Amino acid sequence: MNLLGKIKSIGALMLGLTLLFSCEKNGDFGFGSDDVSPVEFSVETVGTSSSVVLLDSISSTNLGVGFIGNIDDPDVGKVKATTYAKMELNEDDLNSISEEAILDSVKLSIKFGYLYKDFAKTVRLKVSLLSEQIEDTLHITTNSTAISNELVAAGNILIDELDSVYTIDLDMAFANRLFEIMRDEGPEVASQEAFEAAFPGLAFQTEDNSSNAYGIVLDPESSMIDFYYSEVSSTGAVNVPSTHKITLGDLTHYFGLELDRSGTALEGLTNTNEEYSPSSGLRYIQAGAGIVTKIDLSELETFANLKPEAIVNTAQVSIGPIEEPVDGVTPPTRLLLLLTDSGNRVIRDGQNFRAIQQDGSNPIGSETPLILLYDEDSKTYIGSITSFVGYYFSDVFRRNQFFIAPPSVNGELGNVVFRPEDFKLKVFYSELK
Template identity: 25%
Template sequence: MKFFSYSSKGFSTASKLLFIIWVSFSMMACEWGDQIKSLVQPNPDDFAVLFSDTATVQLSTVLTDSSFTGAPSRLLVGRYIDPYFGKIQTASFFQPTTQTAITVPVAAEYDSLVLSLTYDNYTYGDTTKQLNLSVHKVLADILDKDAYYNTNSTAFEETPLGKVKINPTPRTTKRLIIKLSDVLGKDIFERGKTNLITSNEDWINLVKGILIKGGASDNGAVIGFRSDLVYLQLHYRIPDVDGVKKDSSVFRSSASYNQILADRSGTIVAKLPANQRVAIPSAQTGNMSFIQAGLGIMTRIDLPSVRNLRFTKYSVANRAFLRITPKQFSVTDQLKAPPQIYVFRCNKNNEFYLGGDGFPLALTNLSTQQPVAISANYTVDVINNKQYYLLDLSSYVTELLTSETGDVGGLLLRTSAFNSGSNRPSTTYPSADTEFTNGLNRLVIGDQKSSDPGVKLELYYTTVKVE
């Protein structure tokens, strides 16, 4: 972009106003490296660039009806108690399968049946506390349903196939091995020796699926495991003239989903309506709003007072930033803040506006009509002891000011983008296999009436003196 010379002589108030509007839009469209040849402004004394951080920012909390948790890349297992969000319990259902007939040598001797899980280094909660994990046999074919959500369940045997007590060490240990029932193991072994498992259908009739879950009274952490590296393994020994040779049959997972449940009774968010069309104002939740992945909790942002700038003569907004600071002491080493938060457009019923590609609409640059950065990183300012996110809302504020009615919808904050940029995008399930459905990171934000306010709209605008 290039700016050319203009003379200030003879500029009327209206001309000055048009000039700064032009400059504002031009600057929004600039990219690094653009050349500015020469810009002679009107008399600088005719302009004043002002700053305000007193605009009203309304916060409310929205709970989605349910979160799509089918076909995840991460299995979530465990339980912890959150002081704001209550008791969080996760479990993973998956279906091991075989691509070929299972054959076991006639001379083989049974050894063991194990479940092998590979950590993916994700944890949420206190990993120093013990978890009581149990493995159960599922009684229905997972593939009987097309889609799974966080509140879904599949019937399973109450008596576990195996149990283990662990202090999770995902950063020092690669895998977790859980020994399973010898009754099931020997049944699979004998069927393999007599060629009774000739297809995956035969296998599914025997083992329709596996459930792994945490103890009902645990208060530790939720642990992440790679869904592509979970499998059952049947071990056996084969006598040989040179000794004993070990071998195994492996049954890898081909379908899975996470169950993520919350008992919010007794918490500040106990009365969150399970209806996305209803946003509960922060005044009804202790002057706080909330974001939580996994359970589909989002914060809605509205800026009802920004349009008052329309009544300030000869003023034009330049830039606008939303600064969000987590509630003091709500972020800990165990209950971490989201690495990023993302902002999307929504209507009065908290339904996402959709773009031309069918995915929820992010903010756009008004000059180029291209999406702007829709996320903000969690910034830790060690020198000033501050933690915050900074979202650029310039295009949204400009639209608020230029709209005839001001009905441009609100903004929803969440912990991840949608899957439009992934290798398996889905407009039917746009949140599938994203951090918002594969994790539990959460954020607590104090509103402007809180004793610890955590939200400000930082607005820069230019005014023209009237002669």
């Protein structure tokens, strides 16, 4: 008799016994001292092994966001973030600037959408002109573009709240030079290509002694250079207020990270896609830098083979309690379990990464990845992988190697540190006696 047949037979037996015992005074089936349950419930904590892997080629191109700032973390080391962006001239609007126009002021507008530390909210921003053009190709976080000594803008911005637009004055020498070229219809503004050759783009950074990192939103609706100038009125007076916008975000932009892990347990982590054992014995995850923790579930396969007819009731993954982060830094609110293999590379399905899927989803899908949610009280990430383990026991879908990774490997800069023994996979199962 197969397993389904056994379950049906036991169900019929239990129903009959329930009806029979309903007339007795000793209580329901399963609670009397003489009753023997045909099902035994158990729990198994599955052993795992782990290591740290440095991923290669983390794309940072045209994400609509860029990172700037400086991080100095005792666990993962130093990070200096710079954002590079082309400027869109919007040359079709230049015909409206007359030869008599007079420049009044120039403002740089920028929106902030991310804070590494939640309390250091004053951005000491500096914006410089690039000395070489940004190539229209895929850029990764280890790339950079040469920066000139010409400072375009600088100033302190106090971020009251994220997703708000803030403005600072542009350097007037740079602003006047650019405005005169636009007003006089110089060859530098004859086309977007000519403009980029003369003004390759901007580099966004913070002062070197700044101690926080920020995410700037690059889109033409909120990130731009506004030229405010006065035009001649019909009576000949120069008093008609006008504007011209040079926008950011529609053209190529990316961010680069300079990483220095010297003096940390990750100092020897230099080769990509290779398993590494940190000297601290801890496990690390760092968004942006491409550091993930690899987990091997080979013991789950051994356990499943020993219990071929076990019924998986529920299975849970937990990571924590994690190590205390730097003051003011909030760990990522979510983590993912991305599938990998012996080559230690993430496995793609189109634009998505293959991952363990949410309960009830297709095990080989990629659109509903399992999310491990962070609990601040217990400092632990928790998620249910019942469907995955159920498919595993049924030998429908078995994979033993995966990465613990942030939900966006290039969308934030946070990190997670934990002890390898604090990754736990518990399987609650039942067996027919």
